[in-house]
Structure formats: structure tokens, C-alpha cells
Amino acid sequence: MRTVIAGGNGQIALRLERLLTARGDEAVGLIRRPEAAPEVRAAGAEPVVCDLEAVDAQEIAAHLAGADAAVFAAGAGPGSGVARKETVDRAAAELFAEAAARAGVRRLVVVSAMRVDQEPPPGTGEVFAAYLRAKGAADAAIRARTDLDWTILRPGRLTDDPGTGRVQLGTGVERAEVPRDDVAAVLVALLDEPRTAGLTLDLVSGTTPVPTAVAATTS
Template sequence: MRVVIAGGHGQIALRLATLLAGRGDEVMGVVRNPGHVDDVEATGASAVVLDLESATADELATHLGGADAVVFAAGAGPGSGVARKDTVDRAAAELLSDAAAQAGVRRYLLISSTGVDEPPAEGTDEVWAAYLRAKKAAEDAIRATDLDWTILRPGRLTDDPGTGRVRLAPPPVDRDEVSRDDTAAVLAALLDAPGTAGQTLELRAGDDAIPDAVATLAGTRP
């Protein structure tokens, strides 16, 4: 399988690239900063430098040829303002979908966020509110495509070691945490589960083995 990860230097993206490359998949990470290329290549993936805030769909599509799937793992990150929540967390996700369609790539995984279904509460920090709105807008835009999309909404992310056990279910799900390790492992499993296309899934730490949790939702569990 050939997988392109947009936002390839993110913590989940690097973990996912390591998992996929380790099992023999061909992986490419799209990064904005040339200084991040070495980190991506250290996972066993290749890297391409492209700024998703200024690139066109045509430019991005040239790097997606032959891919079986794309994963949107980009984010404006800590310290970014309201404007970049929109240009990265929403617009870049849409850009990837346009480029994927142009390149003939059907499978699209979007890493979103829990808490996007309700409007931000009064008094919410304006940057966090902008982030939630951008993620919700990205979800809506991806749902409107005819791609084979799956939207994954992790809970609060931690750096705890992965357990290989999660709670994976359609919303609503109580807000709780999940490790970046287990989030990456679920993404890898979703790439192998086309039956999860068209689903929006909340992810938390839990009791179900990841293969079983994904197979249940894909309708392939014995």
C-alpha cells in the first residue's frame, strides 16, 4: 500500500509512518519545513516539502500519483492564531481532498477532534473556538465529497505508551483521553478496513483490542 500523510511531521503522523513503513508499506510525508525531512525519513518514509497553505491542488496532486490512500494529519499547532486554524485545519484538509480526487485516490482519513458537534461554549478561548470550528468545517467539506472517507476524532491526546486497546464508536462518546500511540495504530488499522468508509468515529482509551474494534465497525468481525 502507498500512503501519503499530509502534515507528516506531526507526532501522530510520525508514529503512523513508522508503523506503516515497518510493515512494508510505501509512505510519504508532506512537510512544510525542510528541517523536518530527516525526522520523516527516520521513520522509513520518504518526504516532500510543500506548504499546504500556499500550494494548489494541482501541485499537491503531482505527489499523490499511485497512492492508495491519503491521511490528513496536519494542524496549525500550538502558538498559531485564529487565521491559521482556518488555513491549515480547514483549508488544507479541503486541498488534500481536491488533490486526491484529481489524482484518483479514493481513500481519505481525516484526523479531526472531539467536541466539534456543539458550538464552543461562551467564554471559550477564541483560538480554541476557531480550531473547533475549523475542524467541524473540514469534516463537513470532506463528507460532501464522494471520496471513501473516514473521520477519526481522538479524545485528549497523551504521550502514554499505547496499550493496543481502545474504545472506537460513532458519536456521541464521553470526552476522555487516548494515547498518540494508539491513535496511530487505529489509523493504520482503518487503512486496511474499507468497510469503515463513510463513518465518523470517536476514539478513546478502552478495553477493545484495536483489530477487533475496527473489524466490528467495518462489519468484518467473525
């Protein structure tokens, strides 16, 4: 399987690339800066410079040609301001989805965040509120598409703790932490399970093995 990952040098993306290539899959990591290429190669993936804030859907579609699946794992990052939440977390996600459709890559998995369908609670900082609204808008736009077999994954608070391989996955899950290792493992399992298309799933640490948790969402 060939998977193209937007935000290819992100912390979740690198973990995903390692998992995919370790089992013999092909992974392509789209990156904004050429200097990020070595870490993508070290993860076993093919780096491709493609700034999602500076290209159109047709150019992205050219990089997606021949892929079996696409994963949007890009983000403006914690050091960015309100403007880049809009251009990356919303606009780039929607552009990537459009590019996947143009390239004929129906399978799309999006890394989002929990509670983005709700208005940010009072007291939320301006930048984080913009992030939540941008993610929510992108999710809504992608869910409205009928030309993609999309799945939206909404992890809780991300940590760098070692993964346990055990999670809680579903809807209406109480917000909690989850290691990035386990997010990546769930992404692989979602890519392997086409029946998760059309689902929006919350993810936190739990007691259920990842394969079992993913299979349960389709029953």
C-alpha cells in the same frame, strides 16, 4: 500500499509512518519546512516539501499520484493563532481532499477532533474555538464529497503515554484521553478496512483491542 500523509512530521504522523514502514508499506510525509525532513526519514518515510498553505490542489495531486491512500494529519499547532486555524485546519484539509480526488486516490482518512460538530461551549478561548469550528467545517466539507472513500477519526485528548492497543471507538463516545500511539494504530487499521469508508468515529482509550474495535464499526 503507498500512503501519503499530510503533516508528515507531526506527532501522530511520525508514529503512523513508523508503523506503516515497519510492515513493508511505503509512506510519504508532506512537510512544510525542509528542515523537518530528517525526522520523517528517521521514521522510514519519504519526506516531500509541500506547503499546503502555499500550493494549489494540482500540485498536491502530483505528490499523491500513484498512492493507494491519503491521510490528513496536519494541524496549525498549539502556538498558532486564529488565522492559521482557518488556513490549515480547514482550508488545507479541504484542499488535500480535492487533490486526492484529482489524483484518483479515493481512500482518505482524516484526523479530526471530538465534538467539532457542536458550537464551542461558553468560555472557550478564542483560538481553541476557532480550531474547533475550522475542524468542524472541514469535516462537513469532506463528508459531502461523493468522489472519496473517506473516514474521519476524532480522537479525544491526546497524550504521549505508551499505547495500550486497547480503545473505545464509535459514535457518541464520552470524551477522554487517548495516547497518540493508539491513534496511529487505529489509523493503520482503518486504512486496512475499506468498509469504514463513510464513517465518522470518536476514539478514546478503552478495553477493546484495536483490530476488534475497528471491525465492530463495520458490523
